[in-house]
Amino acid sequence: MSLKKIIIIDFGSQFTQLIARRVRELGVYSEIISHKKKINFSNKDVIGIILSGGPLNVYQTKKVSFDKKILNQDIPVLGICFGHQIISKELGGKVKQSKFREFGLVNIKKNKESVLTRNFFNKDGKNNVWMSHSDQVTKLPKNFEKIASSTNSKFCIIQNKYKKFYGIQFHPEVTHTHNGIKLIKNFLFSICKSKKNWSSKEQKEKIIEEIKTQVGHSKVICALSGGVDSSVVAKIIHKAIGKNLTCIFVNTGLLRKNEEIQVIKTFKQKLKIKLIYVNAKNLFIKKLKKVNDPEKKRKIIGNLFIKIFEKYSKKISNIKYLAQGTLYPDLIESKSVTGSQTSKIKSHHNVGGLPKKMKLKLVEPVKFLFKDEVRKLGEELGLSKEILYRHPFPGPGLAIRIPGDIDENKINILKEADNIFIKSLYKYNLYHKIWQAYAALLPVKTVGVMGDNRTYEHICLLRAITSEDGMTADFFNFKKDFMQDVSNQIVNSIKGINRVVYDVTSKPPSTIELE
Ligand code: XMP
Numbered sequence: 089m090s091l092k093k094i095i096i097i098d099f100g101s102q103f104t105q106l107i108a109r110r111v112r113e114l115g116v117y118s119e120i121i122s123h124k125k126k127i128n129f130s131n132k133d134v135i136g137i138i139l140s141g142g143p144l145n146v147y148q149t150k151k152v153s154f155d156k157k158i159l160n161q162d163i164p165v166l167g168i169c170f171g172h173q174i175i176s177k178e179l180g181g182k183v184k185q186s187k188f189r190e191f192g193l194v195n196i197k198k199n200k201e202s203v204l205t206r207n208f209f210n211k212d213g214k215n216n217v218w219m220s221h222s223d224q225v226t227k228l229p230k231n232f233e234k235i236a237s238s239t240n241s242k243f244c245i246i247q248n249k250y251k252k253f254y255g256i257q258f259h260p261e262v263t264h265t266h267n268g269i270k271l272i273k274n275f276l277f278s279i280c281k282s283k284k285n286w287s288s289k290e291q292k293e294k295i296i297e298e299i300k301t302q303v304g305h306s307k308v309i310c311a312l313s314g315g316v317d318s319s320v321v322a323k324i325i326h327k328a329i330g331k332n333l334t335c336i337f338v339n340t341g342l343l344r345k346n347e348e349i350q351v352i353k354t355f356k357q358k359l360k361i362k363l364i365y366v367n368a369k370n371l372f373i374k375k376l377k378k379v380n381d382p383e384k385k386r387k388i389i390g391n392l393f394i395k396i397f398e399k400y401s402k403k404i405s406n407i408k409y410l411a412q413g414t415l416y417p418d419l420i421e422s423k424s425v426t427g428s429q430t431s432k433i434k435s436h437h438n439v440g441g442l443p444k445k446m447k448l449k450l451v452e453p454v455k456f457l458f459k460d461e462v463r464k465l466g467e468e469l470g471l472s473k474e475i476l477y478r479h480p481f482p483g484p485g486l487a488i489r490i491p492g493d494i495d496e497n498k499i500n501i502l503k504e505a506d507n508i509f510i511k512s513l514y515k516y517n518l519y520h521k522i523w524q525a526y527a528a529l530l531p532v533k534t535v536g537v538m539g540d541n542r543t544y545e546h547i548c549l550l551r552a553i554t555s556e557d558g559m560t561a562d563f564f565n566f567k568k569d570f571m572q573d574v575s576n577q578i579v580n581s582i583k584g585i586n587r588v589v590y591d592v593t594s595k596p597p598s599t600i601e602l603e
Contacts, residue, residue, distance in 0.1 A: 090131055090133045091133065091285055091286075091294060092117070092282065092283070092285060093116075093117045093118060093119055093133055093134060093135065094111050094116055094117070094118040094134075094135065094136045094138060094276065094280065094282065095118070095119055095127055095134050095136075095137050095138070096108050096111070096118055096119065096120045096137075096138045096139075096140060097120075097121055097122075097127075097137060097138070097139050097140060097158075097171070098121065098122055098123060098140050098142075099139065099140050099141065099144065099170050099171065099174070100140075100142040100143055100144065101143075101168075101170065103140070103141060103259055103262060104120055104140040104141075105120070105416075105417060105458075107138055107140060107168065107261045107272075108120050108416075109458060110260075110261050110269060110272050111138070111276065112286050112458075112461070113269075114269070114272065114273055114276055114284075115284035115285070115287065116282045116283075116284065116285060117286045118138075119456065123142075123152065123153050123155075124153045126155055126157075127155065127157070127158065129157070129163075134161075135163065135281070136165075136166070136275065136276065136279070136280030136282065137158055137163055137164070137165045137166070138165075138166045138167075138168065138171070139165065139166070139167040139168065139170070139171025139175065140168060140169075140170065140171055141168050141171060141220070141221075142169075142170040142171075143170075144170065145183075145185075145223060146170070146173045146174045146177045146183050146223070147177075154178060156178065159175070159179065159251075159253070163252075163280075164252035164253070164275065164279045164280045165252070165253045165254070166204075166254045166255075166275045166279075167253075167255040167256065168256050168260065168261070169220065169221055169256070169257060169258065169259060170221075171255070172225065172246070172255030172256050172257055173223055173224070173255075175229075175253060175255055176225040176227075176228065176229055176232075176243075176246070179229035179232070179248075179253070180230055181225055181226075181227050181228050181229035181232070182226045182227035183223050183225055183226065184223065184224065184226045185222055185223050186223065186224045186240065186241070188240035189221070189222040190219035190220075190221060190238070190240055190241065191219060191220050192218065192219065192220075193216050193217070193218060193264060194216070194217055194218075194219045194238050194240075194241075195214055195215070195216055195217075195238065196236045196237065196241075196244045196245075196258070197214045197236060197237060197238070198213040198214070198235070198236050199235060200233060200234065200235050202235045202245070202247055202249070202254075203249070203274055203278045204245065204247060204254050204271060204274050204275060204278075204279065205235060205236070205245065205270075205271065205274070206270070206278065207267070207274075208267045208270045208271055208274075209236075209267075210266075215266055216264075216265070216266050217244070217258035217259075217260075217265045217266070217268070218258055218259050218262050218264035218265045218268075219238075219241075219257065219259070220258075220259060224240075224242075224257060225241075225242075225243045225246070225255070225257070226243075228243060228246060229248070231248045231250065231251070232246050232247065232253070233246065233247060233249075234246055235247055241257050243255070243257065244256070244257045245257070252279055254275065256271065260272055288464045288465050288467065291461070291465055292327075292465060295324055295453050295454070295465075296324060296327055296328045297328075298453070299328035299329065299451060299453055300329065302409075302451060303325075303328070303408075303409055303451060305332065306332065306406070306409060307332045307333075307334070307404065307406050307407045307408060307409070308325055308329065308332060308333045308334070308408070308409040308410070308411050308451055309333075309334050309335070309336060309401045309404065309410055310322050310325060310333060310334070310335045310410070310411035311335075311336055311337075311338070311397055311411075312335040312336065312355060312363070313337075313481075314343070314347055314350070314351040314475070314481075315413075315478070315480070315481060316459070316462060316463060316466065316475065316476055316478065317413030317415065317454065317462060319354075319355075319475050319476075320413070320454060320462050320463075320465055320466040320471065320476075321411050321412070321413045321453055321454060322335050322355065322361060322411070323359065323361075323466070323469045323470075324453050324454075324465070324469060325411055325451065326359065326361045327469065331362060333361065333411075334362045334363075334364060334407075335355060335361055335362065335363045336363075336366065336400050336401060337351055337363055337364070337365050337366070338366045338368055338393055338396050338397060339365065339366065339369055340369065340372045340389065340392075340485055341369030341370070341372050341373055341496075341499065342389070342484065342485030342486045342487045342499065343481075343485055343486070344481065344486075344510075345503040345504065345507040346507075348367075352365055354475065364400050364403075364404075366396055366400055371392065372389065372392060373494070373495065373496055373499075376388060376487060376493070376494055377493070377495070378493050379493060379494075380492050382488065382491075382603035385484065385487050385494075385603065386484050386487075386488070389483070389484045389487060390483070393483075398446060407448065408448065408449060409448060409449050409450065409451045410448040410449070410450055410451070411452075411453070412450055412451070412452050413452075413454060413462075414454070414455045415455065415457060415459060415462065416455065416456055417458065417459075418455075463476045477520060479522070479523070479524040479526075480523075480524050482601055486499055486502055486503070486506075487603075488601050488603040489502060489506075489527070489528040489529065489601065489602060490528065490529045490531070491528075491530065491602050492531040493531075501546070501583075501584040501585060502529040504581070504582045505527040505529070505548045505578050505582055505585060506527040508527075508574060508577045508578050508581070508582075509525065509526070509527045509550055509574055509578070510526075512570065512573060512574045512577070513525055516570050518564075518570070521554075521564070522552045522554065523553055523554050523555040523556075523558070523561065524551075524552070524558070524561075524600060525550070525551065525552035525553070525564070526550075526551055527548055527549070527550055527551075527578075528548070528549040528550075528551065528602050529548060529585075530546060530547040530548070530549050530589075532547055533545060533547075534547060534586065534587050535586075536579075536586030536587060538579075538586065544586075545584055545585055545586035545587070546584055546585050546586075546587075547585070547587045547588070548582075548585045548587070548588045548589070549588075549590075549591055549602075550574065550588060550589070550590050551563075551591040551600070551602075552566070553594075553595070553600055555595075555600075558600060559595075560594070560596070561595040562594045562595075563590075563592050563593065566590070574588070575588040
């Protein structure tokens with residue numbers, strides 16, 4: 089099954105992913121392709137092309153690749169910012185550095201009616217849009233006409249309606265552009281004649297079919313962590329190939345309270361997915377004994393995890409594939425253009441070092457999905473909201489929430505404190521307002537008084553943050569009664585903690601985790 093799709097050609101804009109999101113939000117499947125790659129038009133599945141913005145100048149011909157075939161396919165093309173400038177240049181117009189650079193909100197006015205701008209302008213024929221450019225189109229290519237302009241840009245929206253080529257100087261994909269989504273909607277449905285083909289149900293069916301085609305009757309293993317991505321991956325592969333999937337779940341002893349019990353209950357007992365449970369708790373604690381350095385801790389945990397995973401996967405005969413929960417943002421290839429974007433560092437739970445050594449091929453069923461799409465797919469697959477909307481949890485687990493060396497006693501104390509904190513968030517209806525929350529155990533002891541007795545115990549640090557993607561974060565503003573309740577519960581019920589503090593730093597300068 090080949091889905092009709094919109095191709096987004098990435099010229100390195102920070103908003104390229106956002107364009108893909110908007111198209112998909114409107115229910116149309118889209119894919120991002122680097123400007124350095126050629127599009128395959130032979131399948132006839134490309135029904136529209138969007139050219140992204142980017143930091144380059146259209147005359148930097150050594151750095152900018154533009155496949156001229158795009159303009160000879162009888163397929164509608166929409167250029168955004170740099171994309172608008174490059175189609176103008178390629179079709180014989182002129183682009184120049186402008187005396188007036190435009191960054192931020194700009195008021196534009198309508199010069200002509202267009203299918204693209206239906207329902208976009210206000211009643212007075214104006215609209216506020218978000219610009220970010222220093223170059224601009226100064227001469228239109230042949231057969232193009234001006235649809236909108238601003239005081240400083242003559243050609244804010246242009247079109248060649250016969251060829252269905254459109255150019256927009258501003259960014260319709262950002263929310264600051266009022267009604268920007270209407271432009272994208274008109275391009276998709278009125279100009280490209282797209283049909284909605286990207287609901288969770290369709291995604292599920294497409295992915296299941298792809299897994300079946302890729303894997304056939306071969307066997308697949310999957311490292312299950314209990315988090316959103318690996319849970320959805322396991323569930324959908326199981327739907328596709330049933331018994332030929334085996335999951336391996338390693339209990340590092342560094343998981344949240346009772347997490348291993350929940351994972352076994354869900355996957356083995358409820359979903360009936362073949363699961364190898366490895367209790368490696370003692371091994372991890374032994375290897376981490378007296379290790380203080382955060383990076384050493386991470387490395388020990390990562391390497392041990394891979395070793396255990398490898399050992400148990402060898403026990404299953406004839407495995408050909410390793411399943412991974414790679415997501416779309418991990419795949420985007422725009423980094424080469426600006427040199428400023430770097431790919432995310434993968435945690436050991438993605439077992440990235442394995443396939444080469446074990447000669448396994450990869451199955452990455454959700455590699456074209458964003459995180460929220462993975463969650464929706466999970467719902468479509470019947471996974472519980474508890475699994476799908478859980479706060480992120482780091483691969484090295486509680487080890488990086490106990491600065492310095494760790495031992496079983498510290499881990500047990502922390503599990504209890506964390507459990508109280510998280511349960512209270514649910515009780516006060518705060519859990520889903522927070523991006524991530526956890527308790528940590530600080531390796532400092534302070535004096536307290538309980539009853540008439542002096543205590544000398546550890547400090548528990550609470551952290552709760554709001555964030556979009558974990559790259560930046562702000563601390564969550566709790567009310568006093570919540571903090572008081574949690575603090576009382578922790579100090580009164582957990583032996584080993586006599587003081588609770590709240591982390592009020594943002595990221596940056598701090599990170600979300602302590603190590
Ligand atoms: P930091 O501490 O870098 O955390 O601000 C950002 C987000 O990443 C998570 N995190 C990890 N996730 N393996 C993971 O799977 C890791 O090694 C790891 N380290 C940090 C962290 O929990 C937060 O959500």
